[in-house]
Amino acid sequence: MLAPEFWITGGKPWPLLLAPMGWVYSTTGKIERLLTRPHRAVIPIICVGNLTAGGTGKTPIALSLARLLAENGIAPGFLTHGYGGTARGPLAIDPASHDAALVGDEALLLATTASTWVAKKRRAGILSMIDAGIECAILDDGHQDPSLVKDISLVVVDGETGFGNERCIPAGPLRETVSAGIARADAIIVMGADRAEVRKLVTHIHPELPVLAAHLVPSAAAAGLKGRRVFAFAGIGQPEKFRATLLQIGANIQEFQAFPDHYPYSDDDITRLLVTAKAADAMAVTTAKDRMRLSTKLRAEVTAIEVTAVFDDPAAIWTLMASALSPWAAPKGLDQGA
Numbered sequence: 336m337l338a339p340e341f342w343i344t345g346g347k348p349w350p351l352l353l354a355p356m357g358w359v360y361s362t363t364g365k366i367e368r369l370l371t372r373p374h375r376a377v378i379p380i381i382c383v384g385n386l387t388a389g390g391t392g393k394t395p396i397a398l399s400l401a402r403l404l405a406e407n408g409i410a411p412g413f414l415t416h417g418y419g420g421t422a423r424g425p426l427a428i429d430p431a432s433h434d435a436a437l438v439g440d441e442a443l444l445l446a447t448t449a450s451t452w453v454a455k456k457r458r459a460g461i462l463s464m465i466d467a468g469i470e471c472a473i474l475d476d477g478h479q480d481p482s483l484v485k486d487i488s489l490v491v492v493d494g495e496t497g498f499g500n501e502r503c504i505p506a507g508p509l510r511e512t513v514s515a516g517i518a519r520a521d522a523i524i525v526m527g528a529d530r531a532e533v534r535k536l537v538t539h540i541h542p543e544l545p546v547l548a549a550h551l552v553p554s555a556a557a558a559g560l561k562g563r564r565v566f567a568f569a570g571i572g573q574p575e576k577f578r579a580t581l582l583q584i585g586a587n588i589q590e591f592q593a594f595p596d597h598y599p600y601s602d603d604d605i606t607r608l609l610v611t612a613k614a615a616d617a618m619a620v621t622t623a624k625d626r627m628r629l630s631t632k633l634r635a636e637v638t639a640i641e642v643t644a645v646f647d648d649p650a651a652i653w654t655l656m657a658s659a660l661s662p663w664a665a666p667k668g669l670d671q672g673a
Contacts (some may be wrong), residue, residue: 353506370446373484374483380471394441398644404656415442523545567621569593570595609633623641
């Protein structure tokens, strides 16, 4: 589903009418965290999560952290819940034989950078990763999951929408209250320009909590679309973010179609979109994550616009990570402040 507008604007009456259900949702999660004894793994665990439903940029951040770890001599692996897929796992992803219907689009995208496991029960997934020789696990999502001890928890927040109307699902976009969520975080990462004044709110609640900044940079290949006629479609948490990226590149958008997050494209859907693109004399483009949900036979006909999460202060994120990982046996580069 697409996020309702009142999640961001707070327009009445729905937030007020749904507030009791939001309280039940957040309280249920709080009770689960209180009653669950988390498992301490024998490898460090980095959690990249958020406090809201929908896209904030978690996956690009997770991919960038994996590259940073690898550059510093640490073998990273991803652990994901496999949202949208049927596999319960633990299952090591094989991009050549697994598809989004089985493991989810995010798992396939993560697997392009490092070894990736899908597991509905994250503790079982971690044990499989350890057996495979992974030295550090990156959880793509999982901030609300109490089953594992995290050595560092990073909460990604979209700088445009922030925490929305600051109400819990279904009255708003929050998975838990802002104060409860940031109390368990080691840092907040604001993705993009901080128009929602996330830093100001976080600093007011938790003055000592680091607030870092990052932004998405289109790939060199994507930048080559400047001036090209494109027919764009996206089924992500915030489709308008993709439109903004295309405008940033300078692409000539002929038409833009938004689909619900993780939308399971059929071949008929894509064939129809390709016919429309051809009629507009435009190139069919989508996000890298969306492209993972296309069938192999049609994937080659759609261009993926790839983006990378870049930290405004790379040294700050590495210092934070190195501090959290230092109690473990220090791999090459860990104590060098790379």
